[in-house]
Amino acid sequence: DAKTTQPNSMESNEEEPVHLPCNHSTISGTDYIHWYRQLPSQGPEYVIHGLTSNVNNRMASLAIAEDRKSSTLILHRATLRDAAVYYCIRQGSNDYKLSFGAGTTVTVRA
Amino acid sequence: EAGVAQSPRYKIIEKRQSVAFWCNPISGHATLYWYQQILGQGPKLLIQFQNNGVVDDSQLPKDRFSAERLKGVDSTLKIQPAKLEDSAVYLCASSLALYGGAETQYFGPGTRLLVL
Numbered sequence: 552d553a554k555t556t557q558p559n560s561m562e563s564n565e566e567e568p569v570h571l572p573c574n575h576s577t578i579s580g581t582d583y584i585h586w587y588r589q590l591p592s593q594g595p596e597y598v599i600h601g602l603t604s605n606v607n608n609r610m611a612s613l614a615i616a617e618d619r620k621s622s623t624l625i626l627h628r629a630t631l632r633d634a635a636v637y638y639c640i641r642q643g644s645n646d647y648k649l650s651f652g653a654g655t656t657v658t659v660r661a
Numbered sequence: 662e663a664g665v666a667q668s669p670r671y672k673i674i675e676k677r678q679s680v681a682f683w684c685n686p687i688s689g690h691a692t693l694y695w696y697q698q699i700l701g702q703g704p705k706l707l708i709q710f711q712n713n714g715v716v717d718d719s720q721l722p723k724d725r726f727s728a729e730r731l732k733g734v735d736s737t738l739k740i741q742p743a744k745l746e747d748s749a750v751y752l753c754a755s756s757l758a759l760y761g762g763a764e765t766q767y768f769g770p771g772t773r774l775l776v777l
Contacts, residue, residue, distance in 0.1 A: 583763055587766075592770075593770055593771075594665075594752050594754070594768030594769050594770050594771050595704065595752070595754075595766075595768045596768065597765045597766070597767070600763060600765070602763075636703075638703060642764075647692075647709060647716060647717065648694070648706045648709060648717065649704075649706070649766060650706075651703030651704045651705070652703050653701075653702060653703055654703055
């Protein structure tokens with residue numbers, strides 16, 4: 552039970568922003584939102600996580616809705632190396648495992 | 662900082678044979694995970710260790726799969742005997758602590774298993 556909903560796929564042009572939505576309407580107050588991505592033939596890698604406030608790091612930004620029922624991962628300028636499957640995952644403070652869904656496959660056009 | 666190491670990277674075996682995978686987590690990481698990823702799906706947790714103790718093995722098919730982490734560092738995952746449906750990528754991950762929330766898991770490159 553991944554407990555999040557994401558689109559199956561998205562396409563983007565190189566150097567344009569990508570906005571990846573995630574729905575987590577049943578989220579509880581102590582659940583974090585994590586994003587991981589998996590490049591072809593590699594293991595998943597951490598992208599970003601947040602609880603309530605928007606978060607930025609060198610890879611991406613995470614915008615969390617005020618009611619926390621949805622969030623958006625923002626890749627500011629997509630490159631060909633950003634083509635991957637992106638997973639949105641809820642994880643409570645007492646959870647010890649990540650429950651992966653099918654994720655969103657992002658394709659970047661040159 | 663060295664990442665999570667796994668070997669072998671690829672393995673082809675025939676059904677009913679046995680196979681073993683090895684994982685070396687990031688130094689100092691107490692928690693180690695084994696995931697199975699079938700083509701087209703997200704990873705599924707098989708077993709989780711905290712140091713050398715098992716935290717969760719509820720998704721591990723114990724009639725054929727086994728795993729150990731004897732000294733709280735390296736871990737091995739074994740399948741005996743293998744079935745066709747075991748064809749998948751086996752991922753190892755590690756993290757500093759047990760409980761989640763803000764904890765980050767670091768994944769190895771995986772072992773791609775093909776059972777013929």
